[in-house]
Amino acid sequence: xxxxxxxxxxxxxxxxxxxxxxxxxxxxxxxxxxxxxxxxxxxxxxxxxxxxxxxxxxxxxxxxxxxxxxxxxxxxxxxxxxxxxxxxxxxxxxxxxxxxxxxxxxxxxxxxxxxxxxxxxxxxxxxxxxxxxxxxxxxxxxxxxxxxxxxxxxxxxxxxxxxxxxxxxxxxxxxxxxxxxxxxxxxxxxxxxxxxxxxxxxxxxxxxxxxxxxxxxxxxxxxxxxxxxxxxxxxxxxxxxxxxxxxxxxxxxxxxxxxxxxxxxxxxxxxxxxxxxxxxxxxxxxxxxxxxxxxxxxxxxxxxxxxxxxxxxxxxxxxxxx
Amino acid sequence: xxxxxxxxxxxxxxxxxxxxxxxxxxxxxxxxxxxxxxxxxxxxxxxxxxxxxxxxxxxxxxxxxxxxxxxxxxxxxxxxxxxxxxxxxxxxxxxxxxxxxxxxxxxxxxxxxxxxxxxxxxxxxxxxxxxxxxxxxxxxxxxxxxxxxxxxxxxxxxxxxxxxxxxxxxxxxxxxxxxxxxxxxxxxxxxxxxxxxxxxxxxxxxxxxxxxxxxxxxxxxxxxxxxxxxxxxxxxxxxxxxxxxxxxxxxxxxxxxxxxxxxxxxxxxxxxxxxxxxxxxxxxxxxxxxxxxxxxxxxxxxxxxxxxxxxxxxxxxxxxxxxxxxxxxxxxxxxxxxxxxxxxxxxxxxxxxxxxxxxxxxxxxxxxxxxxxxxxxxxxxxxxxxxxxxxxxxxxxxxxxxxxxxxxxxxxxxxxxxxxxxxxxxxxxxxxxxxxxxxxxxxxxxxxxxxxxxxxxxxxxxxxxxxxxxxxxxxxxxxxxxxxxxxxxxxxxxxxxxxxxxxxxxxxxxxxxxxxxxxxxxxxxxxxxxxxxxxxxxxxxxxxxxxxxxxxxxxxxxxxxxxxxxxxxxxxxxxxxxxxxxxxxxxxxxxxxxxxxxxxxxxxxxxxxxxxxxxxxxxxxxxxxxxxxxxxxxxxxxxxxxxxxxxxx
Numbered sequence: 001x002x003x004x005x006x007x008x009x010x011x012x013x014x015x016x017x018x019x020x021x022x023x024x025x026x027x028x029x030x031x032x033x034x035x036x037x038x039x040x041x042x043x044x045x046x047x048x049x050x051x052x053x054x055x056x057x058x059x060x061x062x063x064x065x066x067x068x069x070x071x072x073x074x075x076x077x078x079x080x081x082x083x084x085x086x087x088x089x090x091x092x093x094x095x096x097x098x099x100x101x102x103x104x105x106x107x108x109x110x111x112x113x114x115x116x117x118x119x120x121x122x123x124x125x126x127x128x129x130x131x132x133x134x135x136x137x138x139x140x141x142x143x144x145x146x147x148x149x150x151x152x153x154x155x156x157x158x159x160x161x162x163x164x165x166x167x168x169x170x171x172x173x174x175x176x177x178x179x180x181x182x183x184x185x186x187x188x189x190x191x192x193x194x195x196x197x198x199x200x201x202x203x204x205x206x207x208x209x210x211x212x213x214x215x216x217x218x219x220x221x222x223x224x225x226x227x228x229x230x231x232x233x234x235x236x237x238x239x240x241x242x243x244x245x246x247x248x249x250x251x252x253x254x255x256x257x258x259x260x261x262x263x264x265x266x267x268x269x270x271x272x273x274x275x276x277x278x279x280x281x282x283x284x285x286x287x288x289x290x291x292x293x294x295x296x297x298x299x300x301x302x303x304x305x306x307x308x309x310x311x312x313x314x315x316x317x318x319x320x321x322x
Numbered sequence: 323x324x325x326x327x328x329x330x331x332x333x334x335x336x337x338x339x340x341x342x343x344x345x346x347x348x349x350x351x352x353x354x355x356x357x358x359x360x361x362x363x364x365x366x367x368x369x370x371x372x373x374x375x376x377x378x379x380x381x382x383x384x385x386x387x388x389x390x391x392x393x394x395x396x397x398x399x400x401x402x403x404x405x406x407x408x409x410x411x412x413x414x415x416x417x418x419x420x421x422x423x424x425x426x427x428x429x430x431x432x433x434x435x436x437x438x439x440x441x442x443x444x445x446x447x448x449x450x451x452x453x454x455x456x457x458x459x460x461x462x463x464x465x466x467x468x469x470x471x472x473x474x475x476x477x478x479x480x481x482x483x484x485x486x487x488x489x490x491x492x493x494x495x496x497x498x499x500x501x502x503x504x505x506x507x508x509x510x511x512x513x514x515x516x517x518x519x520x521x522x523x524x525x526x527x528x529x530x531x532x533x534x535x536x537x538x539x540x541x542x543x544x545x546x547x548x549x550x551x552x553x554x555x556x557x558x559x560x561x562x563x564x565x566x567x568x569x570x571x572x573x574x575x576x577x578x579x580x581x582x583x584x585x586x587x588x589x590x591x592x593x594x595x596x597x598x599x600x601x602x603x604x605x606x607x608x609x610x611x612x613x614x615x616x617x618x619x620x621x622x623x624x625x626x627x628x629x630x631x632x633x634x635x636x637x638x639x640x641x642x643x644x645x646x647x648x649x650x651x652x653x654x655x656x657x658x659x660x661x662x663x664x665x666x667x668x669x670x671x672x673x674x675x676x677x678x679x680x681x682x683x684x685x686x687x688x689x690x691x692x693x694x695x696x697x698x699x700x701x702x703x704x705x706x707x708x709x710x711x712x713x714x715x716x717x718x719x720x721x722x723x724x725x726x727x728x729x730x731x732x733x734x735x736x737x738x739x740x741x742x743x744x745x746x747x748x749x750x751x752x753x754x755x756x757x758x759x760x761x762x763x764x765x766x767x768x769x770x771x772x773x774x775x776x777x778x779x780x781x782x783x784x785x786x787x788x789x790x791x792x793x794x795x796x797x798x799x800x801x802x803x804x805x806x807x808x809x810x811x812x813x814x815x816x817x818x819x820x821x822x823x824x825x826x827x828x829x830x831x832x833x834x835x836x837x838x839x840x841x842x843x844x845x846x847x848x849x850x851x852x853x854x855x856x857x858x859x860x861x862x863x864x865x866x867x868x869x870x871x872x873x874x875x876x877x878x879x880x881x882x883x884x885x886x887x888x889x890x891x892x893x894x895x896x897x898x899x900x901x902x903x904x905x906x907x908x909x910x911x912x913x914x915x916x917x918x919x920x921x922x923x924x925x926x927x928x929x930x931x932x933x934x935x936x937x938x939x940x941x942x943x944x945x946x947x948x949x950x951x952x953x954x955x956x957x958x959x960x961x962x963x964x965x966x967x968x969x970x971x
Contacts, residue, residue, distance in 0.1 A: 012815050041799050046640075049807070057804060057815050062796050064643065065806035065816075066636065067666050073633035077640025080624055081587050081648065082797045106629035287608055289620035296644035296795060298621055300584025301764035302614040307582045307726070309621060310610040311759055314578060315568060320355035320753060322566030 021172030021198030048095035069100025082296035108162025129203030156258035166192030232268030241273035330383035336404030340372035342500030347378030358561035362387035389867035425458035505543030572747035579725025631656035635663035645795025668708030673732035691941030694914030709834035716866030734767035746943035789832030851884030858906035872950035942970025
């Protein structure tokens with residue numbers, strides 16, 4: 001029987017603020033799982049700490065709510081131990097790009113075949129609205145005592161530099177686009193990251209739904225707002241690397257596109273390269289039975305509890321007499 | 323108990339780091355082992371890659387060697403600094419091998435002296451009323467103690483080697499000074515050269531050219547020493563043995579224990595002295611499997627070098643959730659970073675194992691030196707309270723069995739296990755009778771299978787009397803569960819309700835009581851010596867060997883003594899400890915830290931205070947000599963309540 005949206009819901013009350021972008025992200029995640037017909041027990045969703053981090057409790061899959069900034073190491077540990085799992089890590093902008101920035105960068109180097117969704121709203125919501133690492137210099141969202149003294153980092157450019165092989169941006173209120181982007185990210189063969197722009201109706205009074213929608217800029221010809229977000233795929237942009245020699249030029253195009261912000265904010269896939277071997281493939285080259293019999297599947301003792309790992313060869317190398 | 327004999331020989335190799343002290347010592351140790359002797363080797367080195375002083379102190383005997391001693395019978399040096407540094411350690415009738423060229427070196431011109439050493443050294447000279455200018459002068463001074471100098475012309479011998487192999491550049495051969503010094507050592511004591519050649523072949527592996535060059539250099543120095551100095555008082559004779567023995571260091575033993583114990587994912591961030599363990603595992607990542615009824619396509623362990631220790635512990639926890647036996651290995655600074663992750667694992671009842679190699683602390687402390695200062699830290703690390711189990715190995719062999727057992731405790735009680743080792747064990751090497759992997763048992767606790775939960779509601783944190791909730795590997799088909807670092811309900815969803823908090827907290831903590839009830843005392847302590855004793859020594863970790871030997875020496879002098887080695891300080895088998903200490907006439911704690919951490923824990927748990935404290939924190943392991951001296955003073959009623967040990971260079 002086909003899996004339905006209700007199969008991915010839990011009875012836990014969703015306690016985000018009314019109007020929070022997280023609702024859109026939750027729906028998109030559940031819809032993507034329905035579209036891909038992934039059995040709940042095959043999926044593990046890991047989260048960090050912050051508003052985003054409650055997401056796994058609302059999805060009927062394995063849900064592991066970890067520590068601030070640490071969602072990636074936990075998720076990687078599970079995926080390497082059991083590569084059959086469909087692992088989705090979710091993080092926040094403060095969580096993933098502030099306290100967890102070291103893991104963000106080093107995860108790019110590994111190219112583990114899994115998905116990372118970053119909820120990016122420019123503020124630390126759960127601690128009442130401090131500036132996050134993506135908030136731009138000089139902005140003063142409503143609970144900041146002074147304007148932001150730091151420049152905001154560019155997560156797309158950072159992901160490119162770090163080596164992520166699928167880099168996309170989407171928008172919490174464009175649930176269809178977000179769902180499709182998440183599906184592509186899950187299906188990508190390698191490490192994917194999706195930066196999800198998400199208004200925080202409670203603490204970010206600058207990058208609001210209206211701001212993203214361009215309601216402050218009415219086209220005199222049509223009388224309609226000119227949205228700030230636009231879709232890369234609708235402008236003929238193609239970030240997919242199909243031959244090794246394209247990797248450099250596609251990286252440059254993606255980096256160029258990543259600079260756009262403010263009046264024009266691109267959404268969609270900036271860069272995708274499935275020619276890079278995944279971490280699992282790299283392990284498999286050294287350990288031929290890894291994928292067939294990964295750590296989580298290995299028997300370590302016989303039925304009587306006798307260990308079945310033989311260290312005889314290693315002891316032989318250490319042997320000095322007898 | 324192990325018999326103590328003086329029928330033994332102590333050798334030391336000293337030189338600048340990067341000049342082959344370790345390989346010389348490995349060859350020396352292995353060659354002695356091949357010759358049927360028992361070996362205990364202690365390694366000391368600076369936090370430096372090349373140039374600063376390092377040494378290896380090796381004690382060999384016909385009988386088992388369990389500890390290090392203070393003296394040296396033959397000091398084998400590669401440079402001037404090693405002569406000066408260790409000259410006072412050479413025993414009466416001993417010898418010093420040095421390069422002929424260092425005899426004229428002016429002592430105070432050696433560029434690598436740290437000021438505290440030089441100040442101390444000048445003081446010693448003043449006390450002795452001597453004023454040597456050169457290394458040669460200094461060597462003349464110890465002649466009074468019947469300590470002989472064996473000056474070897476390293477460069478001349480190298481030139482001969484160069485000529486014979488047709489190598490024009492002498493600089494390419496200076497790496498072999500260590501082998502020349504080794505050759506001279508074995509020549510002096512008349513040890514069978516065939517065993518040394520065998521050791522060289524083992525150490526240099528698949529490099530036939532290097533092997534033949536080294537064997538040539540060895541023979542040159544060996545013959546030179548035999549011809550020139552035929553009357554050195556020590557002879558090192560081989561012993562026939564059929565016993566199967568291995569020669570290994572602590573990090574290797576722990577790695578082997580983990581593999582037998584079923585560890586299948588290990589994470590680490592490079593740190594001294596823990597990293598050796600992970601590298602050794604990675605070298606052996608494809609596992610051999612015993613024949614059994616289990617059919618599977620081959621075993622392996624994944625070793626991940628992470629970006630930091632925060633990632634290391636959390637990645638190990640992530641893997642452990644899937645039912646994989648997972649571990650990480652680190653030292654003090656790394657464990658400091660792991661603390662938050664440790665709390666998460668405790669709160670989510672994750673069976674993760676942390677192998678913790680202590681070194682001189684706090685902060686960076688003494689990165690390459692010994693310390694036994696982190697018992698309290700291991701016990702209390704993390705905000706909040708949760709059950710944990712702490713295991714402390716006392717020697718290399720215990721590291722093997724404890725490393726395997728750690729996973730059983732972790733899985734049975736679904737909680738982090740911290741396996742404390744220390745630098746003195748990690749970097750020492752010792753010969754042992756062959757380990758017995760077949761004596762290791764794998765106990766996975768309440769680990770459910772797919773069939774057992776099929777069609778049933780599953781609650782990860784189900785309330786039970788023992789506090790242990792049956793565990794299910796993440797990824798098991800047909801079921802899901804949740805985890806969170808927040809307080810949670812039985813399903814693993816966040817709950818801040820006060821009743822739930824009280825019950826869930828109590829459920830977790832109850833596991834410690836269950837563990838305390840179930841784990842037999844024999845797995846938690848070792849007891850040696852007389853039942854009815856006039857003094858009871860208590861210790862943990864690497865002082866084990868030194869204490870055993872010191873106690874045995876005193877027993878041979880007629881004192882009735884016993885020794886309680888605590889292997890599981892948490893949960894402490896408190897009734898047993900209280901019973902032993904209740905009978906003790908003099909209670910003595912011996913441990914390598916300032917605050918007497920174990921003594922404090924024992925007092926907290928049993929109400930019993932120690933009478934005497936023997937403590938050390940100078941970055942060097944305890945020698946059996948200094949422990950003996952301290953205990954002897956106590957037996958003679960001449961000791962202060964607190965004695966601080968300071969031996970070691």
